[in-house]
C-alpha cells in the first residue's frame with residue numbers, strides 16, 4: 001500500500017466516504033461482491049475498471065438485474081441504473097484531499113453518482129489517485145483518460161489524435177461536465193474502494 005493510498009483513504013474517510021483498500025483488483029472485486037445482495041438491482045456507469053474486474057457478469061451470477069448501457073440494454077439502461085439499489089462506477093481521479101473528480105460527456109454516470117441510487121460503490125485503481133488538488137485531477141483525466149477513450153470509441157476528438165486537449169476544436173466531446181464530489185450525497189452508503197493496482201484509465 002502506497003503512502004498516497006493511505007493519505008487519500010484517510011481524507012476520504014474524514015469526508016464521510018466508507019473506504020476499503022485492496023491490494024489487488026481481485027480483492028477489490030470480492031469486496032464489491034460482498035456489498036451486493038441477491039435480487040438487488042445494480043446500475044453501472046461507463047467504466048473500464050468495472051469491465052476489467054468482470055463485475056457485471058459476477059453480479060448477474062448472484063441473481064441481480066444489472067443495468068449497464070455497455071451491455072445489451074444500451075442507453076435504455078440509463079433510467080433503471082439511476083434508480084438502482086446500488087450503483088457501480090469508478091472515478092476518473094481521486095485527489096489526495098479526498099475529492100472524487102469526474103468528466104462526463106452524457107452525464108448519466110455523474111448524475112447517478114450524485115443522486116438516485118440507494119448506494120454507490122466507486123472503485124479506483126492507484127493510477128487514478130493524484131497527489132494534488134482539482135486542477136491536477138482534471139489534467140490527469142484529460143491526459144490519461146480522454147485520449148484512450150476517444151481512440152477506443154473511434155471518435156474524432158483532438159485528444160485522441162494528438163494526445164492533447166484542444167477544447168476550441170472539440171464541441172460535443174467528452175468534457176461536457178466536470179464534477180467534484182466533496183462528500184457523499186443523499187445520506188446513503190457511499191463506498192470508495194482504492195486498489196493498489198492500475199485499473200482502467
Ligand code: SF4
Pocket residue numbers: 142146147157158159160164165166167170173174175
Ligand atoms: S475537450 Fe475534447 S479534446 Fe479536450 S480532453 Fe475533452 S474530449 Fe479530449
